[in-house]
Amino acid sequence: MRRLLLILLWSALPLAGFEPLAASGPVIRPGEGDAAWQPLFTALAAQGSVWSTFTEQRWFLFRRTPIVLKGDLRISPARGLSLHYQEPDVRTIIADDKGLAVRDAQGRLREVPPDPRVTGPTTALLPIMRFDLRALEERFEVHAARNGGAWRLDFVSRDPALVRALGTVVVSGEDTNVRALEFRHSAKERVEILIGDVKTGVDFSPEEQRKFFR
Numbered sequence: 152m153r154r155l156l157l158i159l160l161w162s163a164l165p166l167a168g169f170e171p172l173a174a175s176g177p178v179i180r181p182g183e184g185d186a187a188w189q190p191l192f193t194a195l196a197a198q199g200s201v202w203s204t205f206t207e208q209r210w211f212l213f214r215r216t217p218i219v220l221k222g223d224l225r226i227s228p229a230r231g232l233s234l235h236y237q238e239p240d241v242r243t244i245i246a247d248d249k250g251l252a253v254r255d256a257q258g259r260l261r262e263v264p265p266d267p268r269v270t271g272p273t274t275a276l277l278p279i280m281r282f283d284l285r286a287l288e289e290r291f292e293v294h295a296a297r298n299g300g301a302w303r304l305d306f307v308s309r310d311p312a313l314v315r316a317l318g319t320v321v322v323s324g325e326d327t328n329v330r331a332l333e334f335r336h337s338a339k340e341r342v343e344i345l346i347g348d349v350k351t352g353v354d355f356s357p358e359e360q361r362k363f364f365r
Contacts, residue, residue: 169330171323172303176296181288188295189284191302194327196282200355201226204347212339225363227355232280233363245365252365260365279306279320300326 208217231247294305
């Protein structure tokens with residue numbers, strides 16, 4: 152059920168001109184070098200509510216070209232993640248502490264049953280999007296690489312079942328800006344997210360909260 156993969160990413164710059172690092176880095180181990188990465192995680196976690204446009208590319212084994220989807224996302228530290236797809240179909244995927252839900256174009260809300268094959272990605276992404284390094288180290292093997300201002304973080308779940316459902320989550324960025332995210336099962340089966348316009352520190356109106364969250 153990888154079509155329900157959820158993501159959080161934000162930046163202060165457009166994606167154009169950014170090249171993600173090609174290789175993963177060594178594992179960040181608690182007490183052994185993680186202090187060098189703590190400022191980045193702290194800065195990412197402190198950006199508050201975020202709105203962003205995105206383009207999603209889904210690559211599958213038996214397709215030469217990806218399926219392309221477009222939309223905008225909203226992240227609220229209090230209310231969770233809302234991923235509003237506008238192309239090719241209108242729908243909103245909501246991830247919060249209650250689980251996963253889908254709202255269709257008519258506004259009807261359907262809760263997704265707690266099946267690990269479906270909700271596993273949500274379970275993984277909620278802590279990733281909060282960028283709490285200490286909590287992440289308990290649930291993931293975190294690899295980190297840096298080259299100048301560019302950086303790359305690879306998250307591999309410590310739960311083998313979640314690894315099978317999710318693969319590796321790769322978050323790439325520059326300075327304190329997230330620029331791209333990838334769910335990678337293999338080179339030919341992956342989901343790539345590209346960032347467009349971004350606003351941080353957003354105050355979502357009551358109408359936006361009603362429409363895009365729950």
